[in-house]
Each structure stands twice: as structure tokens, then as C-alpha cells.
Amino acid sequence: MRAEIEAAAGEIRSSLALLRRHLDWDNALRRLDELNALSEDPTLWDKPEKAQKVMRERTHLQNSIDGYKALERELDDALTLAELGEMEGDEASIDEAERNIRDLKAKAAQRELESLLSGEADQNDCYLEVHAGAGGTEAQDWAQILLRMYTRWAEQHGYKVEWLEESPGEEAGLKSATIEIKGHNAYGWLKSESGVHRLVRISPFDSNARRHTSFSSVWVYPVVDDNIEVEILDKDLRVDTFRASGAGGQHINKTDSAIRITHIPTGVVVSCQVDRSQHRNRAMAMDMLKARLYELELRKREEAAQAVEDSKTDIGWGHQIRSYVLQPYQMIKDLRTGAETSDSQGVLDGDIDLFLSASLAAKIHGGKAEGN
The missing domain is CATH 1.20.58.410 (Release factor)
Structure with missing residues (x-):
């Protein structure tokens, strides 16, 4: 043979x-x-x-x-x-x-x-947040590019995407956005994407065509069902209403029904502006808060990540998990697993399976540990 x-x-x-x-x-x-x-x-x-x-x-x-x-x-x-x-x-x-x-x-x-997607919440749907970091308009544009990358990935794998919150940048892009990705193993596949993503490119917003470095952070946490108990006390919450903003079209409403909830003991903040009903936005925001607090507990129990306070560090140098270099050469490299590719356009169009698989493979074959 x-x-x-x-x-x-x-x-x-x-x-x-x-x-x-x-x-x-x-x-x-x-x-x-x-x-x-x-x-x-x-x-x-x-x-x-x-x-x-x-x-x-x-x-x-x-x-x-x-x-x-x-x-x-x-x-x-x-x-x-x-x-x-x-x-x-x-x-x-x-x-x-x-x-x-x-x-x-x-x-x-x-x-x-x-077979490794057997964690307590791996099979669940997930929430995915993107926040622009250091870099002004350039970083806000980068946040929007990242969000597009994840929505493209989700669509290519047959997952459904629902927009929950969107805060536009002043000139372009997004300051922040939250989506829900629905489908089997959505959280298991995407949970390793939490962290800071660094972009190096010639900025389209710089008239001198200089190279810029900018950062955006991604946070992924599981949608939890009613069987999972998470205690949330009213006295620990601050609830604010505000007018939804941005060019979200069908994604967001424009009434004063958007809800922001702050969990005072942990500093976790969630927002929802998907519906014209303040009551429904509040209910969805509470579901998101419950999921965030549950994910924090998962992280502690499984020792899968740093303590919560470490996740609040500045979105900038020293905290990135992946580097996307578009100039002077094309290279996207995951700094935890060493996985890399020169097909930058493919990745930005949603082809991120290389990096997701590498994170799981590291567990099987004893490669670089996640977070190192």
C-alpha cells in the first residue's frame, strides 16, 4: 500500500x-x-x-x-x-x-x-461585544471591521446573528456593538476570541498615508438558560435609559427606550437597544447581565482566563491576543498559539477557523496554552 x-x-x-x-x-x-x-x-x-x-x-x-x-x-x-x-x-x-x-x-x-467542545456552556449561543480602543477614528473603523469579520464567520457556519446594541463612532466605524450569535457550539468555538486585537495598516483617514497601529477588544460570553441560577440583587444595579443612536437601520430603534444596566459590585455594564419596548430591552439586558456574571464564574472555576479585573486593562499595547498586519506586509498571527496566515483578506471576510481550531488543538497536543 x-x-x-x-x-x-x-x-x-x-x-x-x-x-x-x-x-x-x-x-x-x-x-x-x-x-x-x-x-x-x-x-x-x-x-x-x-x-x-x-x-x-x-x-x-x-x-x-x-x-x-x-x-x-x-x-x-x-x-x-x-x-x-x-x-x-x-x-x-x-x-x-x-x-x-x-x-x-x-x-x-x-x-x-x-470533541473538546464539552465545557459547561460550550454548546450554548453567545453574546459577542466589540469595543474600540486606542486610536480614535482609526480604532473605531477597526472595531467595525472586526464585527463584520465575526458576522461573516457566523453566517458562513449557519449561525443566526441578532444585533443588540450599537454605538457609532464620530466620523466612522463603531465605539462599541453587541451581537448575539445563535447556534450549536457558538460559545465553544468563539470563547477564545476574547481579548485585544491589534491592527497595523496605512490609515484611510490619514491624508499623509502614514502607517497606524490601533486596537479593539472583543468579549465573548455564553447565553444562559433559566436552569442556571445567577443571583442579582436590585440594590446592586444602576439602570439608565437613553436614546438609541447610529445608522443601524433595521438593527436599532431611535426611541428613548434603550437600556443600560451597570452591576455595581463587578463593574459589568450591558446595553440593549434592539426593541422599541423599554420593557423588552430591559429584559434582554438582564439576560445579558446574567450571562456575563455566569461567564465570570465559569472563568474562575475553570481557570480559563485572568481574574475579572485583568480584563479591564487598557485596550492597547501588551494586551493583544492577535496581530493583524496589513502594511508593509500581509500577516495575521495569533500570539497565543503561533497560528498565522498571509491571507489577511480571507480572515477579515470571516475565515477565522485556523485560529479557532488552533486554540482547541493546543489543548489536545499540548501546544501554547491559551492566554500565554
């Missing part, structure tokens, strides 16, 4: 072994039997929230197990095709087997990464 096929098959088997270990195979099969039995209980839907949770877990586990079995089956089929091709001297069959193995290798690697 060709050396390329044997090498690729070896890598696929390694991925399958890791997948089986992450799934905790015997316990996964036992748990699926339990969930199947629960789903057939006619009294399950007497408690809809519990029923939905059971069905989500069952679907996720079934898909994981079926995906593993499919990879095993496809590998056996491809190797059988290669062996038959060699026995019969059929180069076309061998070439087809090699193509199948190559595709299967990429699929197995992707499954391996997705």
Missing part, C-alpha cells in the same frame, strides 16, 4: 483513539441508553424544560457516537478499496482511495477538535 495512504490512515486512527477517549466510550453508550429510555417516557414532557434538556443531550450524544462509527466505517472502506486496487493493479481505485483517505483525515481532525 502507498506510504501516503498508510501514514494518513495512522493519523486517522490516532484521531479515533482520542475521540473514543474524549467520549468515554462505554459510559457514553450507557448514558445514551438511559436518555433513550427517558425520551420514551410519556410523562417526560410534563416538564418541558427538563424534556428539552434531555433531548438536546440525547441528540448531541447520538451524533457524537454516530460520527465516530461513521469515521471507522469510512476508513475501513477506503483501506479495502486501496487493497483491492493494488491486488488488481487498478491505479484509478488506488487514487480514489487516497483522495477518500485525505478527506477522511481532515474530517477526523475536525471531529477531534469538536
